[in-house]
Amino acid sequence: MTLTVSGLVMVFPILYAFLISFMQGGEVLQGSLWPETFSLANFVSAFDRVPLLTYLWNSLMVSVLIMAGQLVLCSLAAFAFVFVEFKGREWIFYLFISTMMIPWEATMVPNFQTVQSLGWLNSYAGLTIPFFAMAFGTFLLRQQFKTIPKELYEASQIAGISKLRFFTGVVLPVVKTTMTTLAIYSFLTAWNMYLWPLLVTNNEANRTVQIGLKQMQTQEIASDWGVVMAGVVMVILPTLILLFAGQKRLQEGLTQGALK
Amino acid sequence: MTTIQHELADRHVERKRAWSNWATGMLFLLPSLLLFGVFLFYPMVRTVYLSLFLTDSQGVPIVFVGWENFLNLFQSTSFQISAKATALFVLYTVPAGIVLATALAILANQKLRGIGLFRTMFSATMGMSVAASSVIWMFLFNPSIGLFNRILAALNIPGVQWLLDPQYALLSVSIATIWMNTGFAFLILLGGLQNIDQSLYESARIAGVSESYKLRKITLPMLSPTLFFVTTVSLINAFQTFGQIDLLTKGGPMESTNVIVYSIYKDAFINYNVGSASAQAVLLFVAVLVVTVLQFKIGERKVHYQ
Amino acid sequence: MRKVELKGITKSYDGKQDVLKAIDVMVEPGEFFVLVGPSGCGKSTMLRMIAGLESITSGELALDGKRANALSPSERDLSMVFQNYALYPHLTVEQNITFGLHVKKVSKREQKERCKEVCEMLGLTDYMKRKPRELSGGQRQRVALARAVVTQAPLCLMDEPLSNLDAKLRAKMRSEIRQLQRKLGLTMIYVTHDQTEAMTMADRMMILSDGDVQQIGRPLDVYNNPANTFVASFIGSPPMNLIDAEMKDSVLVADGHWMTPVTAAMKQKIGSGRVTLGVRPEHISLAKDSEPGFLVQVANVEVLGTETLVTFDFGEATQWIAKWPGQSSVQPGEQIRICVDDRHLALFSAEKGERIVCEPVPDAKKVSS
Structure with missing residues (x-):
């Protein structure tokens, strides 16, 4: 009962x-809770009045790029932390931890200037590359890599397999479920980004869908709530579909990353 | 060769191998280090630097002014209001959000048929973007057609200007924020609950203790590492809030919702006062740092780790 | 076939404490050499140093007479079987077996042929397309063996390969591994904590404790002539019975009431004072009426079918075990009269526990040198 109500x-x-x-x-104005007919008119009108399709496409591209970038960079870094022993590794690990103490918002002004001077405003590069490195994802994968028995690594050392080949041929296939979890998390976070796209895009061709929503809400159609809600x-x-599909996995993955 | 020559040769090979390991490790780490350097460490240092300067509208430093940006900030009423709004916002959202998420997680941790559906419902907000959620809450808060005022009207209570009344605006935004953040906290806390060893509950059942005793003596202590993590993340998130402010109130009315990140944004990108924005950014960094360090100091002593 | 030589090999992780102390040993080509000892004695570390997975702190490792201290594992041309088998979970049996062969420049066709051959040899032909998780423990073990064999490396290292199997399967695999090694003429260095494995498989074995070599020798020599009390109690099941004894006049007195005469030569070796006296369980028998014996109280009886283990109180704090062939009808609590075969008494110095050799021991030295 409590469950149903709170749900x-x-x-x-x-x-x-x-x-x-x-x-x-x-x-809408009458305040009905249930539509009389399920009309798709609002959706048609939403796509008509703002370039929603372009925005959706931009968001998809940005999210996929960030996801791919994070997977590659995080898994490379995690591999080095677990399987390559070298001097200074500890130190670099603390450097990674320290990144979690810097709120990204505190750095947005110089970052904006950097992206501007690189000529990356209104581009996928500017929207994605600053987010490729991620400490949380690195730690999550590092945790997972550590569960791979070290004998697997030693066996390939004896067989004479190179580190890179061990990474691509053994480590990545073995942890593919965790990689999927991280992929879902990355995609969700990237799709939902708001502040950075707001800063670095200022034309319709490069806007992401979140900024599109702001646009819908501030334009004259704002009073047309049906259309806004269609947007x-x-x-x-x-993201809801992705979440429902990957909820269980996400829960396990995040818990693992959270607790050592 | 003599033993010493042999050993020297071995050392040489080992040194070469150590060097090759170092090169490999650095190669794997380089992309991350490079990006952290360019987009996190450099801008952090640059922010501190800019906070000590007067800048032009492009953010180019012109005159070194030392602590003046900070002194100005502390004297300005606007910043005082902003700091207060941030503190209140944290106070409104973090404890309530964690209590709510914990309660939901405990509810959803029962073994019932169809519990998966409820778990999905509780975690749904994790898939909701700040922008989309804000638009929905904007509608709910709408003074004439929004749900809340309709309910009040049905109860014969006069309507409230949720987002336009300085008295209510921050509270309204906080309620919306709590809802938005529940999904994430819920998922992690549920994971924490499921990690608790079931045999603890079984032995408690054999001992015949009450449900509330189990909650106080088993569930909450065993959940404390997770709660600790969620609290840290929620606190830091609360300090970083931006989207819902931008969409729901734009920092108003009367700056009552002008939380720190929104204030930085406004100073830097609307008022072109980069020096002041940077000074605020430094303060934000310090605040987050203090919270993290405090959390760990307190956490280390109080939290029960399995 | 390959000769492995360790000269003064020492291992230290922190530069202060040595986990292995100046190990000297030579493993002959084609030999099945077992490293045995309790957990933490350094036996796995030693194996891993031979494999190149751990660095050598000091001393020299030579393979076929050539210094190998700084060679990487793959340059040493050896194979290794791990306790947890280290099978790649995402690869099939066939892929697991051929994994890494390309590095050794084996053509695809030859990889297939070799894989087929070892699978036949180990009875894996029907499982070649399966993943490790679809196999039983014994089958996984065989895949690990196959992976070692397929490389055709002349030296094979095994680190407790049987300890994850149940007792019955373990006995079967013991014999299979031994046969395989003989058939392929491999030099084998095998680590185990199980003295039964060491006794049944080894050509020669090395007993390690706390990083020190206790004894090296053929299983039977070690069994019959343990170098010290540690070896005496570690090798053999049940272990050798030990008790403190004192030289009085020309008899050894244990626990104040049991005494055994010693020869003049023995007496001279022992001198005066205390020694530790050891007797294997099979050298204690029920005393016949004509024999001298003494009374003890039976504490427990374990009838194993072909033999019977009788635990009895000996002195105040000691329990001894006797092993008799057949099914004895002795009951716990009973007083029995036993007799110790004094031809098989072993004497150890009381302070260091070292064996006091009283008569020439048949060819113990000859083999281990």
Whole structure:
């Protein structure tokens, strides 16, 4: 009972957004909870009035690029932390930990200047590359790599396999579930980014869908709530689906990363 | 060859191998180090540097002014309001958010049929972007057609200007924020609960203790490392809040929701006062640093690790 | 076939304490050499140093007479079987077996042929397409063996390869590994904590304790002539019975009431004072009426079918075990009269526990040199 009520309260805003996206203008103003007919008119109108498709495509590209970049960089770094012994490794590890203490927002002004001077404003490069390195993802994978028996590494040493080949041929296939978890997490976070895209894009061709929402909300269509909610639905649908598909995995992965 | 020559030859080979290991390790780490350097460490240092200067509208430092940016900040009412808003925002969102997420996690940790559906429902906000959530809450807070005022009207209570009344605006944004952050905290806490050894509960059942005793003596102590982590993350997140402010209130009304990151954004990109923005950014960094260090100092002593 | 020579090999992790202390040994080509000792004695470290997985602090390791201290593991041309088998979980049996062969410049066709051959040899032909998790413990063990064999390396190192198997399978694999080694003429260095494995498999064995060599020799020589009390109690199951004894006049007195006469030569070796006296369980028997014996109280009886183990109180704090062939009807609590075969008494110095040799020991030295 408590479960049902709290469940409904928690999802109500989301559900309501879906319902409103099917309503006609008058229904919204009357405050109905259920649309009379499920009309797709609002969706058509949303795609019509803002370049939603371009925004969605940009968001997809940005998210996929960030996801791929993070997977590559984090797994490379985690591999070095677990399987390559060298002088100064500890020190670099502390350097990685220290990055978690710097709030990204505190660095946004110089970062904006850097991206500007690189000519990366309004480009995928500017939207993605600053986020490729991630301490959390590195730690998560490092934890996972550590569960690989060291004998596996020693056996390939005896067989004379190179480190790179051990990395691609053994480590990556063995931890592919955790890689998937990290991929989901990366994608979700990247898709939902707001402040940075707001700073580094200022034209419609390069905007991501989150900024598109801000645009919808501030333009004259803001009073047309049905259309705005149709936009909201288009934004949240991909991530909700991804979340529902990967919820269990995400939960396990995040817990692992959180607790040592 | 003599033994000494042999040993020298061995040392040489070993040194070469150590060097090759070092090169390999650095090669694997280089991409991350490079990006951290360019987009985290350098800008952090640069922020500190800029905070000591007067700058032009492009953010180019012109005059070295030392602590003046900081002194100005501490004397300005605007910053005092901003600091207070940030502190209140943290106070409103973090404890309530954690209590809510913990309660939901405990609810969802029961072994029932169809529990998966509820877990999905509770974690749903994790898939919601700040922008989308804000738009939805904007509608809920709408004074004329929003749900909250309709409920009040149904109860014959006069409506509230949720986002426009300086008295309520920060609270309203906080409520929306708590909802947005629940999904993530819930997922992690649920994971923490599921990691607790079931035999502890079984032996408690054999001893015949009450549910609340189990909660106080088993669940919460065993969950404390997870709670510790979630608290740290929530605190840091609260300090970094931006999106919902930008979409719901733009820092208003009367700067009542002008939390620190929004204030930095406004100073840097709207008022072109980069020096002041940088000084605030330094303060934000210090605040986060203090919170993290405190958390670890307290956490180390109090938290029960398995 | 390959000769492995360790000269004064020492290992220290912190530069202060040595986990291995100046080990000297020569493993002959084609020999099955077992390193045995309790956990933490340094036997695995020693094996890993031979493999090149651990660095050598000082001393020299020579393979076929050539110094190998600084060679990387792959340059040493050896194979290794790990306790947990170290199978790649995402690869099939076939891929596991051929993994890494390309580094040794083996053509794809030859890889296939060799793999087929070893699979036949080890009875894996039906499982070549399976993943490790779809195999039983014994089958995984065989895959690990196959992976070692397929490289055709002349030296094979095994680190407790049987300890994850159940007792029955272990006995079977013991014999299979021994046969395989003989058939391929491998030089084998095998680490175990199980003295039964050492006794049954080794050509020669080395007993290690606390990083020190206790004894090197053929299993039976070690069994019959343990170099010290550690070896005496480690090798043999149940272990050799030990008790403190004192030289009084020309008899040894243990625990105040049991005494045994000693020869003049023995007496001279022992001198005066205390020694430790050892007797193997099979050298204690029920005394016949005509024999001198003494009374003890039976504490426990374990009838194993072909033999019986009788635990009895000997002195105040000591329990001894006797092993008799057949199924004895002795009951716990019973008083029995036993007799110790004094031809098989072993004497050890009381302070250091070293064996006091009283008569020439048949060819113990000859083999281990």
